[in-house]
Amino acid sequence: MARPREFDADEAMDKAMGLFWQVGYEQASLSELLAAMEITKGSFYKAFQDxxxxxxxxxxxxxxxxxxxxxxxxxxxxxxxxxxRILGLFGKVAEEVRRNGDRLGCFLCNALVxxxxxxxxAEAKLQAMVHRLENSFFRALLDDQRLNEAAARETAxxxxxxxxxxxxxxxxxxxxQMAGDCIRQVERLLDQDGH
Amino acid sequence: MARPREFDADEAMDKAMGLFWQVGYEQASLSELLAAMEITKGSFYKAFQDxxxxxxxxxxxxxxxxxxxxxxxxxxxxxxxxxxRILGLFGKVAEEVRRNGDRLGCFLCNALVxxxxxxxxAEAKLQAMVHRLENSFFRALLDDQRLNEAAARETAxxxxxxxxxxxxxxxxxxxxQMAGDCIRQVERLLDQDGH
DNA sequence: TGTGTTTTGTACCAATCGGTTCCTAATACT
DNA sequence: AGTATTAGGAACCGATTGGTACAAAACACA
Incomplete structure (x- = not known):
């Protein structure tokens, strides 16, 4: 028994995330945020705290x-x-760069800085994400079963x-200009583990 | 035939650089900047433009x-x-982390993000600095004369x-927790070039 | 068709933003 | 000592910051 909200909260969050991703926390002013999310101040402070x-x-x-x-x-x-899988992930990044220049980078990486x-x-959340990524590399390396855990941790x-x-x-x-060369070095680290 | 300035412009610039380094451009407000540089607004806009x-x-x-x-x-x-020399540079970074925790990072890297x-x-200046760093690694790699230029470029x-x-x-x-492992991987890239 | 509940938009808030103006203080040179 | 020239500092500027208050609007339910 109430007025329903006129916007999709998930979509709005996505737009907000996109802006923070692009320009960071400080540079994303409230008015820019509202414009990106296509809502007004009232709705913003009702739906999200601050x-x-x-x-x-x-x-x-x-x-x-x-x-x-x-x-x-x-x-x-x-x-x-x-x-x-590891090379596939780097390939995706390289692809993104090739396609649209990618000045966005990675939100996690941007936010860390x-x-x-x-x-x-924020720090706690960010550290947890870094460790998640690290552990994913770690597990991918272990899956090929050519490394013990200590070596895989280092390489990861x-x-x-x-x-x-x-x-x-x-x-x-x-x-x-650099993605290809960087990926070649990842490859070298991976192949060196082979023998 | 004029009044001499009461502060050291170089020192003030260093303080300003330090603040930008720590918190970035936006977050470094003018008043924080003035406090860090220990000068007042008048002097600031007289000595530096904006x-x-x-x-x-x-x-x-x-x-x-x-x-x-x-x-x-x-x-x-x-x-x-x-x-x-390359390992020495990384050693210095690791040392800095060990000594004071180093949440400062590298101004260049921070500014890039x-x-x-x-x-x-800013972008032009930053790209030039990146290339300078890249070329320094490149030249260090070439000095050991185990690599051709293309291989050295990739590794750099x-x-x-x-x-x-x-x-x-x-x-x-x-x-x-990660510096040691990262440096080990640099070492592996370097040593793999040996044969 | 009320009525209660929530959303929405607007008006407003103090504080701070980067920047300018302008007067006074301090010096070097004559 | 007088004067030209510059530094320093405070007052002030409009614009924008993140955030609040509140009334009107839109719905669900009875």
């Missing part, structure tokens, strides 16, 4: 959608060997580091 | 001081083999990527 809350919710959403997706891909045996050191709650962290580095280069507008 | 200008000047300063320093280290034959995609002038970009990734992990507060 800017900080919706930012944390956007991080959570990124975790649920994007990170979960890549974690699933990396650990899914149906997607080929662990090596193939933007907000991790400034907000304890190295690959994670290359991954973040590549996304930073994406933001720099330099991933176009 | 916020945007001093930010670009801070980038330039970072290039002149920090990037120049690491480029010099990486390409100085007196610092040992190319391999040793923060500002590269939003400001053309891979190492550059690991470098940025490690700095992002530093911002995340995770470099403490």
């Amino acid at each position: 800017k900080q809350s919706i930012y944390l919710a956007a991080l959570e959403r990124y975790n649920d959608k994007v990170i979960s997706g890549t974690a699933a891909f990396l650990t899914d045996p149906n997607q080929g060997s662990g090596r193939a 933007d907000k991790a050191a400034e907000d304890a709650e 962290r190295g690959i994670l580091s290359i991954y973040f580095g590549l996304r930073v280069l994406g933001r720099a507008g330099l991933a176009g | 916020k945007q200008s001093i930010y670009l000047a801070a980038l330039e300063r970072y290039n002149d001081k920090v990037i120049s320093g690491t480029a010099a280290f990486l390409t100085d034959p007196n610092q040992g083999s190319g391999r040793a 923060d500002k590269a995609a939003e400001d053309a002038e 970009r891979g190492i550059l990527s690991i470098y940025f990734g490690l700095r992002v992990l530093g911002r995340a507060g995770l470099a403490g």
Whole structure:
């Protein structure tokens, strides 16, 4: 027995996440946020608490959608060997760069630089996402059963580091010329594990 | 025939650079900037044009001081083999993390995420710095004369990527546990080039 | 057709944003 | 000592910041 809301809360959250992803927390002003979400102030503060809350919710959403997706891909045996899955993920990133230039990068990576050191709650969420990604690489490496756990942990962290580095280069507008070479190095780390 | 300024412009620039480094462009408000630089508004706008200008000047300063320093280290034959110099640089980063936790990261890396995609002038400066770093790795690799130029270019970009990734992990507060493993992977890339 | 409940949009809020104006203080040179 | 020139600092600027208050609008249910 009430007035129903006129917008889709999920869609609005997606738009908000997109803006935070593009420009970061500070640069995404409330008015830009409202414009992107296509709602007005009243609805915003009724549906979401405030800017900080919706930012944390956007991080959570990124975790649920994007990170979960890549974690699933990396650990899914149906997607080929662990090596193939890891290279497949990097291939997707390279593809994205090739297609639209990709100045977006990775929300997780951007947020780490933007907000991790400034907000304890965000930091915890971000660290958890980093570890999720690390563990996905780790499991993919173990699936090929050529590595013990310690070696796989090391390699996973190295690959994670290359991954973040590549996304930073994406933001720099330099991933176009560098993605191929970076991926070749991932390949070398993987193949070196072979014998 | 005029009143001399009461502050050291170089010192003030350093303080400004430090703040931008820590919190990025937007988050560094003018009043915070003035507090950090220990000058008042009048002096600020007299000595530097505006916020945007001093930010670009801070980038330039970072290039002149920090990037120049690491480029010099990486390409100085007196610092040992190319391999040793590259590992030495990563060792310095790891050391910094060990000493004070290092949530600062690398100004270049932070600025790439923060500002590269939003400001053309900043973007050009940042890309130039990235290439300087890349070329320093490249030259260090060539100095050991075990690689042709194409192979060295590839490896240099891979190492550059690991470098940025490690700095992002530093911002995340995770470099403490990951730096060692990341460096091990750099080592593997270097040693694999040996035969 | 009321009636209760929630959403929506607008008007408003103090605080802060980056930036300018302008007067005074301090100096070097004559 | 007088003067030209610059630095310093405070007052002030409109615009925008994130956030609140509240009345009108739109629905579900009786």
